[in-house]
Amino acid sequence: MNGTRRKIPVVPCSGIGKSLGAVAREAAFVLAEDLRPDKTKIVALSLLVLGDEGARREVAGREAVAIDGCKLECAAKGLACSGASNVHKVAVFDVVRRHRGLKPEGVCDLNEDGLRLARATADEAAKIVDNVDAEGGHA
Amino acid sequence: MPDLPRKKIGLIACSGEELAEGTVTRRAVRKVLETLRPDDTVTLCLPLFLAGGEGERAFARHYPTIAVDGCDKRCAAQATEKYSAKPAASIVVTEIAKESGCGAIGTARRLNENGQRLAETIAEKIVEETDRLLKKKPRDAGRAAGREKR
Numbered sequence: 701m702n703g704t705r706r707k708i709p710v711v712p713c714s715g716i717g718k719s720l721g722a723v724a725r726e727a728a729f730v731l732a733e734d735l736r737p738d739k740t741k742i743v744a745l746s747l748l749v750l751g752d753e754g755a756r757r758e759v760a761g762r763e764a765v766a767i768d769g770c771k772l773e774c775a776a777k778g779l780a781c782s783g784a785s786n787v788h789k790v791a792v793f794d795v796v797r798r799h800r801g802l803k804p805e806g807v808c809d810l811n812e813d814g815l816r817l818a819r820a821t822a823d824e825a826a827k828i829v830d831n832v833d834a835e836g837g838h839a
Numbered sequence: 840m841p842d843l844p845r846k847k848i849g850l851i852a853c854s855g856e857e858l859a860e861g862t863v864t865r866r867a868v869r870k871v872l873e874t875l876r877p878d879d880t881v882t883l884c885l886p887l888f889l890a891g892g893e894g895e896r897a898f899a900r901h902y903p904t905i906a907v908d909g910c911d912k913r914c915a916a917q918a919t920e921k922y923s924a925k926p927a928a929s930i931v932v933t934e935i936a937k938e939s940g941c942g943a944i945g946t947a948r949r950l951n952e953n954g955q956r957l958a959e960t961i962a963e964k965i966v967e968e969t970d971r972l973l974k975k976k977p978r979d980a981g982r983a984a985g986r987e988k989r
Contacts, residue, residue, distance in 0.1 A: 714854035716865055716882050725856065729948040742947075744855045746914035749889040750921075774886035781889060808866045 707741035708829055709764040709784075713775045714745050719804040720792045721769035723814055727792070727821035728767050735826045739833055740765070748778040759784045763832050765825055768792065788832065790825045792817065848876075848969045849883045849904040851926070853915040859944045859954055860909030860932040866950065867932075867961035868907055875966050879973055885915055888922040899923030903972045905930065905965055928968040932961055 712728035715721015732740045743764075747755035760783035766776035767790045779787045796802060796817060804814035852868040855861025872880050883904065887895040898904075899919055906916035906926040916929045936944065936957055944954030969975075 712856060714852075714856070714886050715884060716852055716854060716868060717884060721884075725854075726948075728856065733948065742856050744853075744857045744861065744914075745886050746853045746855050746861070746918070747857075747912070749886050749918045750912070750914040752912065752914070772887065772890055772892065774884070774890040777890040778886055808869050 706762070708739055708832055709743045709759045709762065709779075710740045710767065710825070710829075711743050711745050711748065711759070711764065711775045711779055712767040713769045713773075715769040715774075716807060718769060719806055719810065719814055720796070722807045722810055723792045723796075723804050723818045723821060724767045724769040724775070726810060726815065726818035727790070727825065730818055730822035731765075731767075731825050731829070735822055736829050739829050745775055745778050748782045751782075756782050761785050763788065765790060765828055765832075767821060767825060788828045790821060790828065792821050795821045795824060846973060847902060848880050848927075848972055849898055849902055850880050850965065851883045851885055851899075851904055851906050851915045851919055853885060853906075853908045853910075853913075855909040855914065856947055858909050859947050859950060860936070862909075862947050862950055863932050863944065863954060863958045863961060864907045864909050864915075866955070866958035867965060870958065870962040871965045871969070875962060876969050879969055879975075883919075885918060888918050896923045899926075903927035905968050905972075907961065907965060908932065927972050930961060930964050930968070932957070935961060935964065 712724045732742045743758050763786040764779050764784040765788045768775045769792045802813040802817045805811045850868045852864035883895050900923045904926045905928045907930045908915045909932045941953045945951035
C-alpha cells in the first residue's frame, strides 16, 4: 500500500447569491471533513480563478471533483481551465431533483433542508471519489 | 429627465474555501447586501469572471466595485482587475483581523463568535467604502443603516 498517494482535489462553487451555491460549498466540507477526509482535499475556486500556481499544481493533470450549484458550472470550468485531466461533475441542481421534498434556504446559514441536501450531494460525490480511488486516478 | 440607472456598488467576496477568513468575506458581504445597504449594493460572483459571466464582467467595468478578500493573495481584487477593471476599494480580512487582535475565528466551515464579530467589523468597513463611493452624507447613511433595526 502506498501511503503517499495524493488526495483528490474537490472544488465547490463559490456562489454567494443563491442557496444552491451554499449547498455546494457545505457539501464539499461534508465530503472533505466528514465522509472522505483521507481521500479528498478542498481547493479554493478563487485561487484557480486567479491562476495561483500552488492551486494549479494541485489539480493540473489530475482527476478532480467539481460541486456546482447552478448550470453555469463555474467550479467545473475552473478545474478544466486549470488543467485537470478529468472533471467529475456533481450538480446540486440535479441532486435537488432527486430530493424534491427538500427546500433549501439561506446562504450564510443554510436551513435544515439545505444541510440535508448538502449531505445528499456529498454522498453522491463520495461514490465518485471511491471510484476514482479504486481506479488509482489520484496517484 | 431620463430615467437613468441607479448607481450601485458591486461587492466581490473571495469566498476562499480553504480559510476561515474566506467565510468571513461571505458573511460580511451578505450582511451588507441583505440588511445594511440593500438598495446600494449587488454581489458579483467571482468565479463567473473566469466562467464567462459577461454580465459580471460588464458590471465591474462600468460600476465601482469593492473587493473583499480573506488573505493577502487578494484573489477577488486581482481577478476583478484581470477580467474587468481595478476595484474602487479593496478590503483584506487578515489585515483587519490583525489590527483588531480578534484571536482565533473558527474554521472555513463554521465561524466561532470571534469570527462572527469579525464579519460584522468587515461589514461595517464595506459600508464605509460604499458610502464613500456613493458620496452619501452621514444623515443618508444613518437612515439606510437604521433599516436593520426595523
